[in-house]
Amino acid sequence: MQDSPTTITPRDTIEDAIVSGILNARIRPGTRLSENQLAGLFGVSRTRVREAMMRLETRCIVHVSPRRGxxxxxxxxxxxxxxxxxxxxxxxxxxxxxxxxSDEGRAAIRGHLAEEKAAMDAGDRQRLTCLMGDFHIRIAELAGNPVLIEILRDLTARTILISMLYQSDFHALQSHLGHCRIAEAMEDGDFAKAAELSIEHLDEVETGLDLTQRPDPLSELRSSLSLPPRSVPSSDGGTKTKSTTTKGE
Amino acid sequence: MQDSPTTITPRDTIEDAIVSGILNARIRPGTRLSENQLAGLFGVSRTRVREAMMRLETRCIVHVSPRRGxxxxxxxxxxxxxxxxxxxxxxxxxxxxxxxxSDEGRAAIRGHLAEEKAAMDAGDRQRLTCLMGDFHIRIAELAGNPVLIEILRDLTARTILISMLYQSDFHALQSHLGHCRIAEAMEDGDFAKAAELSIEHLDEVETGLDLTQRPDPLSELRSSLSLPPRSVPSSDGGTKTKSTTTKGE
DNA sequence: TTGGGCTATCTTGCATACAAGCAAGGACAG
DNA sequence: CTGTCCTTGCTTGTATGCAAGATAGCCCAA
Structure with missing residues (x-):
């Protein structure tokens, strides 16, 4: 797993490097990304780092706290x-x-599941995290719609960040089995069933999260003092829903 | 429909202004967006215009031709x-x-359909284009998932650009009826049917496009010379699918 | 008239400089 | 010892300057 050489810089290396780092679970949520450090690291000026950050921000992968970082x-x-x-x-x-x-599709899916199994046997958790996310991208690739692939890629990145925050322990086997079931239905050509299984699978994963504790480092203190759990964990801007709609009359 | 005052500039006015312009069918596909002009127009320096452009580029709404614009x-x-x-x-x-x-949901849908009808009666095509796109965003708003809303908003913007390029004449009535049918199924609580109708509706709209002619301004000349139609209309990079996947050893 | 090449101008690409603001640490008063 | 204020350093925000490249128009030659 060699690191990509930072010498050649084909335009949006920085963006890709960070997304890739997240997809591989090497970059944790909350990691500070200093413009200066990245600029030094990639041998460019802050300008280009900023551009990458802006792009990542519109993809909801990083955010800026004004004048803080x-x-x-x-x-x-x-x-x-x-x-x-x-x-x-x-x-x-x-x-x-x-x-x-298609036959290649079938092969791709089988290959992927084999990889998952191998990583599980090897106990390589990072690789597994990454593969678990990739499974869903693989399916999108099968459908061959680049628009959806891109959307799902970003959602997968966010999902991995969520896992790192809220997933207390990793139910790898459960996820893998879920994937296998979906794949089976697909091979049977029963895509409606595959869709249902997919929903169930995501439900399982979501309920496997501990959505009350992690993002609040004070939770332990809070509970030991018997304070009520925080209503909304992130009280900054919250979910950004810009009103770029019609603006009718 | 007053234009937003450009005096106050709350951070991402430029981005919103352009998206809004597209959603309202006031900005045509292919429109050149000069950094200098926009900078002057909004009273800021090129830096901020560039930021807005970068963001819009990741949303697939504008693109840059190197050193051209x-x-x-x-x-x-x-x-x-x-x-x-x-x-x-x-x-x-x-x-x-x-x-x-919900009751509000029902009311929102009905209100929207009424607006569509009013615009149709008034023959206000721009407003209609905009409303037709908004219908689908309204539904997403009903579901209350901001992530999906944002995705659909961008897809709608692109859809409107597509319409402006390929839609020879505007089957407003057909679209409106499609919306009405979907709404009816929804009110009946038959969401599976609504989903099917939605697919049909989008199919109808898509097949109503003339996907062979428009983006090539030479098409008329080409056909009068009996040359074969261009294989792939846009032969530049094509659909950008960055390889930001696993990169596992 | 036509074709080739040159230049003038306008575009973005990128780096840098400066301004504004936050945060942490220390000095100091109570 | 404790709380407050100020200073210092480091962060991003924004503008500007210069360089590289592309386009269009012009001149000139054939």
Whole structure:
């Protein structure tokens, strides 16, 4: 797993490096991303680092705290639910829209499941995290719609951040089995069933999260003092829903 | 429909202004967006204009031709199909995921349909374009998932650009009726049917496009010379699918 | 008239400089 | 010892300057 050389800089290396780091669970949520440090690291000026950050910000992967710094997002419990909700909708819709599985598709899925199994046997948790996310991207790739692939990639990145925050222990086996069931239905050509299984699977994963504790480092203190649990974990801007709609009359 | 005053500049006015302009069909695909002009228009320096452009670029709403300028995207026929495909998946998935319609929800939908009808009667095509797009955002708002809302908003913007490029004439009545049918199924609580209708509706709209001619200004000349139609309309990078996946050893 | 090449101008790409603001640590008064 | 204030350093925010490249128009030659 060699690190990519930072000498050649094909335009958006910084962005990709960070996303890749998150996808591989090497960058934790809340990590501070200093413009100067990154600029030094990549041998460019702050300008280009900033551009990358702006892009990542519109993808909801980092956020800026004014004059304090850039940070990898720490999704709130509410946001986490929304991300899972969006994934349920999109992935179920995607599966339902599929009609048949090509031979390469079948092979790709089987190959992926084998990789998952190998990583599980090897106990390589980082790699497993990454593969678990990739499974869903693989399906999108099968459908061959780049628009959806890109959307799911970003949602997967956010999902991994969520896992790192809220997943107390890793039910790898359970997830793997879920994937296997979905794959089976797909091989049977029963995509409606695959869609249902996909929803169930995401439900399972979501309920496997501990959405009350993690993002609040004071939770232990709070509970030992018998204070009520914080209403909304992240009280800054919250979910950003810009009103760029119609603006009718 | 007053224009927003450009005096107060709350951070991302430029971005919103452009998206809003597209949503209202006031900005055509292919429009050149000069950094200097926008900077002057909004009374800021190029830096901030560039930031806005970068953000819009990650949302696939503008693109940059190196050292030539920024342009509002002109989706290729292929891209157009992908966008419609993504919308079918997401909107059908969304409707299927819905369980019941609140009273406010019902009212919102009815209100929207009334607006569509009014605009149709008034023959206000711009407003109609905008409303037609908004219908689908309204549904997402009903589901109350900000993540999906944001995704659909961007897809809607791209859809409107596609319409402006490929829609020879505007089947407003047909679209409106499609919306009405979907709404009816929703009011009946039959969301599976609403999902199916939604897919049909998007299919109708898509097949109503003329995906062979428009983006190529030479098409008329080409056909009068009996040359074969261009294989792939946009032969530049094509659909950008960055390889930000696993990169596992 | 036509074709080739040059230049003038305008575009973005990128780095840098300066301004504004936050945070932490120390000095100091109570 | 404790609380307050100030200073210092480091962060991002924004503008500007310069360089590289592309385009269009012009001149000139054939």
């Amino acid at each position: 850039w940070f990898v997002v720490e999704p709130s419990a509410e946001e986490a639910m929304m991300v899972y909700g969006a994934r349920r909708v999109i992935e179920a819709g995607l599966l339902r829209s599929m009609r048949a599985l | 920024w342009f509002v995207v002109e989706p290729s026929a292929e891209e157009a199909m992908m966008v419609y495909g993504a919308r079918r998946v997401i909107e059908a998935g969304l409707l299927r995921s819905m369980r019941a319609l």
